[in-house]
Amino acid sequence: MLHVAYNLQHAVCAYCMLHAHTPLTETGRNQRKERQMHPKTVVAIDAGRSAIKVAYKTPAESGRFLFPSAAMVARKLSDEAEEGRAKKDTVTINNETYWVGDTAVFQRGPIASASLSDDWIESEEHAVLLLSALERVEAVKSAAGDKLIVLGLPGRQFLRQKHRLETVAKKLFNSRTTEVKVIPQPKAPFNRHLQNDDGTLAKGRSLEESYAVIDVGRYTTDLAIIVQGRFIESGLDSCAGTKGAAEKMLLLMKEQGIQANLPDAERALARKSVMFRGEFIDLGKQAKIALQAFEEEIMATVTRMVDPYSATLNGLILAGGGASFVEQPLRRVWHNIITAPGEDSRYMVAEGMARWGAGVLLARRAALSASPA
Secondary structure, three states, rough: OOOHHHHHHHHHHHHHHOOOOOOOOOOHHHHHHHHHOOOOOEEEEOOOOEEEEEEEOOOOOEEEEEOOOOEOOOOOOOOHHHHHHHHEEEEEEEEEEEHHHHHHHHOOOOOEEEEHHHEEEEEEEEHHHHHHHHHHHHOHHHHHOEEEEEEEHHHHHHHHHHHHHHHHHHHHHHHHHHHHHHHHHHHHHHHHHHHHOOOOHHHHOOOOOEEEEEEEEEOOOEEEEEEEEEEEEEEEEEEHHHHHHHHHHHHHHHOOOOOHHHHHHHHHHHHHHHEEEEEEEEEEHHHHHHHHHHHHHHHHHHHHHHHHHHHOOEEEEEEEHHHHHHHHHOOOOOEEEEEOOHHHHHHHHHHHHHHHHHHHHHHHHHHHHHOOO
C-alpha cells in the first residue's frame, strides 16, 4: 500500500512538472471523475515521414508496431491470398478506400511518399495513416473503451502546429476516442528514460535530470536540450537525417554495377552488404564513405548546441532509426549515452509518448482519489 501511495505521489509530481499545460480544474474533475477512475487505453502515434510507429498500453497489456508511411488508392486484387494480406492495410475515409503500409509499398502503385511540407498534417495521406494506426490498436481485444491518443510534433513545429494537429485529429477520430494530446517529439525519449510503462517515475530517476535528446530520422535529425526536466527553447535545432547518406550509398552501389533503389541503399547502409544476383556483396567500405559527411554534420551540430551545457547535462539520449549510425562517434566525446539496441531505437519516441500518456491518466486518478466526492 505504501508502495502504491509512493508511486501515485510521484506520478502527481511528474504530472505537475511534465504536463503543466493540462490543468485539472474542479469542473473537469466532477464531469469526468467516474469515467477517469477506470483504466483507459493510451495510444501513442509517432507519425514519421518514413514509418508510423505506434506504442499502446491497455488495462491488460502493452504493445507496439510500425508500418511504412506509404499510402495509395486501393484497387481490385486478382490474387485471393494477397487480398487477405491487404485487409489489415485497408482504410476507408471520405468514401475513398486506401491501402497503407506494406501493401502500398508492395503493390507499387502511385504511392504518395510522405511529404516534407508543413501542411502534411492536414493531408489525406496523413489522415489515412493515423486512422490505420488507431484501427490496428482497436483490433486488440483489451483496447476496447475510452482512449487517450498522444501525438507528437518536431520541436521547431510544435508551437506553430499544435492546435492545428489537435483539431485535425479530433475531427478524424471523432467519437472513437475521448481525448487527443499533442506533445513535443524530442521530449518523448526523455519521458521514456524517466518513466515506467505505467507512467510512474522509474526507480533511480529524478525529475531534476538534464539531457540533450538527439532523434535521428530519415529526413531530419532533431535535437533538444532539457535542463532539470524543463525544455530549453533556444536548445531546439535540426540538421540532416539519414536520407543524404543513403543517396550517397546508392551512387556508390551503382558505381559497383549494383542496380538498386533508395530503400535498397538504406538497407545496405545499415547492413553494410547487399544481396545482388543471388550473392552477398560486402559494402563496408562504401557505407563508411557514405556516412562520413552525415556523421560530420551531426557532430558539428552537437558540438555547437550541446557543448555550452556540458557541465550541466547528465548525458545524451539518442533515439530514432538512424541512431546506430552516429552512436560510436558520439561515444568518443560523451561517455553517458542512453539509447536502445537495434530496432528498439525507432520506438523510443512512441514509447516515450505512451509513458507520458500513462502518467497523465495515473496522475488524474491519484488526484481524483484524493479529492472530495
